[in-house]
Amino acid sequence: MERMSAILDAFDSGRETLRLEDITDRTGLPRSTTFRLACQLTELQWLIHDEQGYRLGARTRRLARITDCEDIRAAASAALSDLHVATGAVVHLGVLEGNTVHYLDKVGGALAATIPSKVGTRIDATQTVCGLALLASLAPEDADRVLRMPLRSSTVRPIARRRAVLADLYRVRQRNGLAVSLGTACEMGISTVAAPVLGPDGPIAAISVATRGELELRRVAPLVFTAARRTAAEMFADGSLSGSNSPGSRARLA
Missing domain, CATH: 1.10.10.10 (Winged helix-like DNA-binding domain superfamily/Winged helix DNA-binding domain)
Structure with a gap:
């Protein structure tokens, strides 16, 4: 040994x-x-x-990813709990793995059961606000590379869907990284907002809030951004974030 x-x-x-x-x-x-x-x-x-x-090899890298995820969960723990208390919504933490979002944590107390998401699941990144926030924070060529990856079903993403996703990413960038999905556009009536957790080399995770019905974006968006910045500061407490780009406390919500 x-x-x-x-x-x-x-x-x-x-x-x-x-x-x-x-x-x-x-x-x-x-x-x-x-x-x-x-x-x-x-x-x-x-x-x-x-x-x-x-x-x-693969087994070594797999363990490294598990360690990274645990580090991110630990760094985000307090911010997620405080965000849930401040918004009264269910809060998620997700990371980008290939072209999917892997949900690492979910905080919602008694409300958690009202949102059909599960820790450990992996979903096509373009189908979630966490995924859109992460993809929009990548360099355009990196986001394009992810969108060209085969889907988990081994099918190719339709060209029309890919164009729609690129339009979604443009809107997210216009909001300074904030991804929004309104309940009126969701069959289940769930409104969600997400912001990326930015490290010195790009996005490392995303934090979102979700609730049935409407969200007061002008109040909730700064809280989500604050949770993301707080997580990044905790994750990179050595000061390596100094001078890096991070979302401002105000998002353009139009």
Whole structure:
């Protein structure tokens, strides 16, 4: 276990790909032992091996994503609770995974059952306000790349739908990142508002509020933005957010 851990720790240097000789030098293990353990780690998907060398595999990256999600949940916890109290609405925290939104948290107390969302579910990003807030915060070329990904059903997104989504993203950017869906446009009569949580390299999550009926946007929007900024400040308490772009406390709601 110690030797395998030493091999995985060798990738802490920041280099994505290491040759066998690099791993041997960094671990101090005999070359034959390093090779044998690296082969076992590759078979178990902790590492990937190709002609360029070794790099971290699917199982390692999966654990890293879980850790990141837990960090985001912890950073957002207080902000989500306070936002629920301030708005009386159900509050969600979601992250972008490929072209889907993965819901990490839902706060609503007794009201939670009134909104049919579940923690852990993944939904096409273009079908949720969290997803639209996240996509609109990406560089246009990155958002376009996400929209070109195959849907989970393996079907291709229709051209007409893609154009409609691009129009939605334009409107979100016009509102300084605020995504809105009114209850009058939803079969279930649910109104939702979302804002992105911005890190130094772009959006890392989105926070939304949802309620049946109408939402008072001019009151709720600044509260959602504040929760997003508060989460980002907690997530990057080392000051790495200084000078980064973040949404203002006022959104253009027209």
